[in-house]
Amino acid sequence: MRSITDNLIQNNYLQKNGEWIEHDGLSLYWHPKFIETTLADTYYEALQANIQWQQGYIHLFGKTQKEPRLSAYYGDAEAQYQYSGRSMIPLPWNNTLLSLKKRISIDKEYHFNSVLCNYYRAGQDSMGWHSDDEPELGASPAIASISFGETRRFLLRQKKHHKNKLSISLAHGDLLIMSGETQANWQHHIPKSTKKLSPRINLTFRHIKSRL
Ligand SMILES: O=C(O)CCC(=O)C(=O)O
Numbered sequence: 001m002r003s004i005t006d007n008l009i010q011n012n013y014l015q016k017n018g019e020w021i022e023h024d025g026l027s028l029y030w031h032p033k034f035i036e037t038t039l040a041d042t043y044y045e046a047l048q049a050n051i052q053w054q055q056g057y058i059h060l061f062g063k064t065q066k067e068p069r070l071s072a073y074y075g076d077a078e079a080q081y082q083y084s085g086r087s088m089i090p091l092p093w094n095n096t097l098l099s100l101k102k103r104i105s106i107d108k109e110y111h112f113n114s115v116l117c118n119y120y121r122a123g124q125d126s127m128g129w130h131s132d133d134e135p136e137l138g139a140s141p142a143i144a145s146i147s148f149g150e151t152r153r154f155l156l157r158q159k160k161h162h163k164n165k166l167s168i169s170l171a172h173g174d175l176l177i178m179s180g181e182t183q184a185n186w187q188h189h190i191p192k193s194t195k196k197l198s199p200r201i202n203l204t205f206r207h208i209k210s211r212l
């Protein structure tokens, strides 16, 4: 089966300024400024205004905690998802999200049916170490992430050797595709920062296999 990244390249969606990062079970494609700055500004404004941002809760080890960011989940009705102990029921797509989905979807074979939206209000907002390895995503999922607003560090560490780390600065308009065995072998997170940072929006497009 062709990978989504091959498919995007064959269709010239990924231009030559993208970079493959392949290393010890990690398979990433990073395309800085996949969306050029002025257009990314427009998307950022629309996403800030038109996403139903909420502060979610996570239930882990018998405790309930507020997530250190805002989030929202959109997608096809059947794209239900279990995440950190809660059921994610998708809100229906809006035009901004559909337009972004179109930019990264080439044909029906690689159909993203949902998107997890995260809003990092400032440097103290973050996302802990995790892999996107929920069973609904399948064995070697392709996850396409697009970032808007403030540049934040995206860290990866190998599951079997936590000292093996990689840091990527994800900036306004950047696309990062995680594919192959990445989720099986590596974890990722967005660390807090003590710097005074502006908000950042990140969207991760996913394909959820229906349980229905
Ligand atoms: O904000 C990011 O770049 C990462 C988001 C993420 O890992 C996720 O939504 O699972």
Ligand SMILES: [Mn+2]
Binding pocket: 130, 131, 132, 188
């Ligand atoms: Mn993730």
